[in-house]
Amino acid sequence: MIIIPGWLVSLITFPGVIVHEAAHMFFCKLRGVAVLDVCFFRIGNPAGYVIHEPPREFTTSFFISIGPFLINSVLCVVFCLPAMVPVRVFGQSDPVAYFLIWLGMSIGMHALPSTGDANGLWREARAAAGSLHPLALASFPLVILIYVANGLRFFWFDYLYGFALGFLLPEMLLKRMV
Amino acid sequence: MRQSTCGNCKKTVPMNQLFTVFEKVLCTECANQELGGYQGKQLAPGDVSREVDPTICVHCQMDNGNEPYSLLAGAPACESCEAFLRHRPYPAWLKAAAFSLLLLAAFAFVHNWRFVQAYLEWNRGMRLLQKGDLDKATPLIVAAADHVPESKELDTSANMFRAISLLKEDKSREALQLLRQCKKHWPNNPTVNSLLLQAELGAAFDDKDYDKFLAAAQALLAANPNDSSAMAAVASAYACKYAVTGRAPFKKESLRYLDLARQKAPPGDPHFRDYADRITHRLQTREIITREEYERRFPPNREGAKP
Numbered sequence: 001m002i003i004i005p006g007w008l009v010s011l012i013t014f015p016g017v018i019v020h021e022a023a024h025m026f027f028c029k030l031r032g033v034a035v036l037d038v039c040f041f042r043i044g045n046p047a048g049y050v051i052h053e054p055p056r057e058f059t060t061s062f063f064i065s066i067g068p069f070l071i072n073s074v075l076c077v078v079f080c081l082p083a084m085v086p087v088r089v090f091g092q093s094d095p096v097a098y099f100l101i102w103l104g105m106s107i108g109m110h111a112l113p114s115t116g117d118a119n120g121l122w123r124e125a126r127a128a129a130g131s132l133h134p135l136a137l138a139s140f141p142l143v144i145l146i147y148v149a150n151g152l153r154f155f156w157f158d159y160l161y162g163f164a165l166g167f168l169l170p171e172m173l174l175k176r177m178v
Numbered sequence: 179m180r181q182s183t184c185g186n187c188k189k190t191v192p193m194n195q196l197f198t199v200f201e202k203v204l205c206t207e208c209a210n211q212e213l214g215g216y217q218g219k220q221l222a223p224g225d226v227s228r229e230v231d232p233t234i235c236v237h238c239q240m241d242n243g244n245e246p247y248s249l250l251a252g253a254p255a256c257e258s259c260e261a262f263l264r265h266r267p268y269p270a271w272l273k274a275a276a277f278s279l280l281l282l283a284a285f286a287f288v289h290n291w292r293f294v295q296a297y298l299e300w301n302r303g304m305r306l307l308q309k310g311d312l313d314k315a316t317p318l319i320v321a322a323a324d325h326v327p328e329s330k331e332l333d334t335s336a337n338m339f340r341a342i343s344l345l346k347e348d349k350s351r352e353a354l355q356l357l358r359q360c361k362k363h364w365p366n367n368p369t370v371n372s373l374l375l376q377a378e379l380g381a382a383f384d385d386k387d388y389d390k391f392l393a394a395a396q397a398l399l400a401a402n403p404n405d406s407s408a409m410a411a412v413a414s415a416y417a418c419k420y421a422v423t424g425r426a427p428f429k430k431e432s433l434r435y436l437d438l439a440r441q442k443a444p445p446g447d448p449h450f451r452d453y454a455d456r457i458t459h460r461l462q463t464r465e466i467i468t469r470e471e472y473e474r475r476f477p478p479n480r481e482g483a484k485p
Contacts, residue, residue: 022272034250034263040272053251053263079279082286085293090329092293100286103279174297 010047015103016072016110017041021048023071024064028052031060046116058128058136065121066142069111073165076108080166085174088167101166108162112153118146179241180231184208193231200225235259296325296332303339316343334363341373348469350380372401379411386466388418409439410453417460429461452478 010017018040028035028050037051055061083097083104113121122143128136149157180193184205197209204212213226230236232246235256247254250263303318316339323329323336337356344353354377360370379394392415399408416432419425436457443450456472459465467475 018272022268022276025266025268029265032264034260035266036251036263038266040269079283082283082290085297086290089297090293090326090332092328096282096286097290100283174294175301177298 006045007043007047010041011043013106013109014041014047016106016108017047019072019075019107020068020110021050023068024050024052026071027060027064027067031055031063033060033064046114049116055124058124058133061121061124061128062135062139065113065117065124068117069113072107072111076104076111076162076165077169079104079107081170084167084170088171104166105159105162108165109158111165112149112158112161113146115147115150118143118150121146180233180244182229186212193229194234196229198227198229203229230254237263292325296322296329299325300332312339312342312346316340330363334360338370338373341377345373345376345380348380350377350384353377354381368401372398375401376411379415383414383418388415388422391415391418404442406439406443406447406450407453409435409442410450410457413439414453414457414460417457418466421460421464421466424464432457432461 021038021040025035025038027033033055034053035050036053037049039049041048052064055064079100083094083100086092086094087097087101121139125136125139125143129140149161181190182193182196182203183190184196185203186208187205189205191205195206196203197206198204199209199212202212209226230253232249232254233242233244234240234254235242235247236253237255237259240256240259242256247256248260249255250260255263299318299322303315303322306312306315306318319332319339320336323332326332338360341353341356341360344350344356354374357370357374357377360367361374364370375394375398379391379398382388382390382394392412395408395411395415399405399412402408413432413435416428416435420428420432436454439450440454452469455476456469459472459476460467
C-alpha cells in the first residue's frame with residue numbers, strides 16, 4: 001500500500017478541492033445562506049473551507065453538505081466523457097484528453113463529502129429528526145456511509161470512485177446506447 | 179457607537195475595545211495585564227472574548243450611531259455587508275477558469291465525437307455478429323474504421339470482415355489481398371489464418387489450380403480438424419482432381435471426406451447441404467462449375483431438379 005501525504009494528494013488534485021468548495025458555496029448562495037469566509041485552496045488541513053451562517057432549515061444544511069457530491073460527480077463525468085473513449089478504447093495519446101482525464105478524476109476524487117461535512121450533517125440531522133423530517137431521517141445512514149467512505153480513503157476509495165465515475169460509468173452508458 | 183466602562187480601571191472606552199476575561203469586562207490594557215501571568219498556559223474556550231458593539235458592523239466597521247444592526251451569524255452586520263455575504267460573488271479567476279475548462283470540454287466532445295460514433299458502431303456491429311448477421315454487421319464495422327483511421331486494430335478488423343463478405347460472394351482473390359494485410363498486423367490470429375487458407379483455396383479453384391486447391395484445403399483441415407466445412411473443402415478438392423483426371427482414388431477420397439463432413443455438420447444445415455450437392459454433382463458429371471452456375475442450373479427452390 002502506497003501512502004501519500006494528504007497535502008500532496010490535495011496539491012496534485014487541487015481542481016477537485018476548488019470545485020468542492022465552490023459547490024458548498026453554490027448551495028449557500030442558492031439558499032440565501034451568508035458565506036462569511038471562503039478558501040478555495042491552500043496547502044494545509046483542511047485544503048479548503050467555506051464558513052457560513054447556520055442554515056435555518058435542515059433541507060438547506062443537507063444540500064450545502066451534499067452539494068459537492070452532486071456537482072463534483074457531474075463535472076467528473078462531463079470532463080472525462082470526451083476523453084474516455086479515445087484514450088481508453090482506442091489508445092490515443094492526446095495531451096488534451098489526458099489533461100481532461102486528470103481534471104475529471106481530480107474533481108471526482110473530491111466528490112465525497114468530508115468528515116467535517118458529515119459532522120455538520122449529523123448534528124443538524126439529530127436536531128431535525130425530532131420533527132420527523134424525512135430528509136433528516138434519510139441522512140443518518142448517509143452520514144454513516146460518508147464516514148465509511150472517508151475511512152476507505154486510506155485504501156484509495158476516493159480515487160476508485162473518481163475512476164468508476166469518469167471511466168466506467170460513461171463506458172456503461174455508451175454500451176447501453178447500442 | 180456605544181461606550182462602556184472597564185471593570186478594573188473604570189475608564190470609559192468604545193465597547194469594541196473591551197474584552198471579557200474570566201467573566202470580568204476589561205479594557206485592552208487591563209486585559210493584557212490580567213493575561214500576563216497566563217502566557218504559555220492553556221486557556222479554555224470562552225475564557226477570553228471580545229465585546230461586540232451591536233451598533234458597529236463587524237465586517238466593514240460602519241457605525242450606526244446608537245441603533246443596533248441586525249445579527250448575521252451572531253454578529254452585527256450592516257445591510258450592504260449582509261447583502262454581499264448572502265450573495266458573495268465567485269472570484270473572477272474562478273469564473274474565468276470554469277468558463278475556459280467547460281469550453282475546452284465542449285470542444286473536446288465535438289472534436290472526439292468520431293471516436294464515440296466508432297465505439298457505438300463497433301458495439302452495434304459486434305452485437306449483430308453475435309446474432310449471426312454478418313451482412314448488417316460488416317458495414318457498421320467498416321464505418322467505425324472509417325471514423326478512426328488512425329486505429330490499426332479497427333482497420334484490420336474492418337478488412338477481416340470485408341474479406342469474409344467477399345468470401346461469401348466467391349470473390350476469393352479480393353478477399354486474399356485484404357487478408358494478407360490482416361496477417362501483417364495479426365500474424366498469429368487463428369481466424370485470420372483460417373480465412374486466409376479459405377481465400378487461398380478459393381483463388382486456386384478460380385485459377386483451376388486443383389493441386390494448390392487440395393493443398394490449401396488440407397492445410398485448412400489440419401488447422402481445424404473437427405470443422406465440417408474444412409472436410410467438405412478437401413472433398414471438393416478431391417472431386418475436382420477426379421473430374422480432371424478421372425482417377426478412381428480421387429473419387430474415393432472425395433466421398434470419404436464428404437461422408438466425414440456429413441457426420442460433423444449440424445443436422446439440416448442448408449449451406450452444407452448445398453455444398454455437398456455441388457460436390458456430388460461434380461463427382462457424377464466430372465464437370466467443374468461455379469456455385470453461381472450451379473444455382474442457375476438448379477435453383478434452390480426446385481428440389482426435384484437437382485441431380
